[in-house]
Amino acid sequence: MSGADDDPPQTTYVIGVENIMHLPYYGICDTEYCGFGRDLLDAFAAAQGVEVLYRPLPIPRLHRALASGLIDAKFPANPDWAQSTKGNSPVLYSDPVVLFTDGFLTLPEHKGAPEKVGTMRGFTIDMSVLGNTSVKLFEANAEADLFNLLVRGRVDTIYTNINVMRAYLRREGIPVETVIFRRDLPFQNSQYFLSTTTKPLMIDAFNRWLEDAFDEIQALKKKHHISEMEVISSTPLR
Template structure:
């Protein structure tokens, strides 16, 4: 009996040791796995999610940070509007990319959100048919087409009021290719988006360079794209350190995706 009792004690000790050993490995691994909510749109080369696959400059940059920091990122694509609501109200998402303090500011009231330093600065404004360049003004704009969930927040209060009361109509589409196609028909005054994205699509996808032109006389804004989080402030700090220490890598990625090409804007 004593031999059996000793054997059982040894077995229990072995099982306890194995449990602690497993916890030592499982604990850190779980803490280093995060979910990044991303926009379910094709906004390439900045970022794109087609058939569930996240790609573009944003993906490469976040992957480089994760690899260097020992993290594992899972990317969850959601429509732009739903992504905001899920990020703000559902703990299933640890980070949102891209984000900006000005985007959907009303929804964010009362929320404490950590934002990284900008990973890229992007002009977003109005693109028109070539024959309409310099022909439109803030007072003559009647119809704008953009992606669903996009908000032309750079516009002055007077223009926002016109949008709110319907004087300027904003049509939203789920597909960015649809937005561009509608813009090229000429049935709308302008397309609201980034010239980088528009020009890439026109040059590389439909092979109609210059079919839409960025009109600098109409309202536009420089938008910073950042990584944001409600709960992972420490990781945001680490990401900022990564950005500061890896400028050569960042510049290489920007060149890869033509984000340094002046012609793109």
């Protein structure tokens, strides 16, 4: 990966990452970036013979940093996120890295339509899909805070990555059945990408590596207990 032909090859890349706990996909563990995303990008950097520096930022600042070129790349990224912050900067996206499902979860006893919804701060959520413009939105900084909003009754529903919440419950020794995935409500199957506004050759190299390192990447998903089978087999309600 390098710039123009007369430029020296770039050996260090700054990748912006979200400063939240969103394991098993990514998180900040003892001040260091961790999870599947860290292992994935470290493996890519090792294969390319370059160094990656991770810059954790709040999600809104991360979008702006990408648009302004303050970071070389951003992970995760998705073309549907934070459209208003992209400005005139063309954003290039890699091939998909991993599939996931965002959806609504509730306590088993709650069967009605959501009235108070909790989600992670900075996440993109379109409340119009619920058909109720009076739904109140509450934001949390971590999955633990999001779960506590639910069990303490401050919200009746939470909207988040299904695998992330299940992973949190397992780590805490809480039965997964404590919350249920509301398949009767709209949910979103989506994908994580790597993105950039300034390093198209990096994206080209990453795409080639995704193909060449398929088995290695599948092993990383297995290591972090990331299963895409439910995502692949599920059918969104919208």
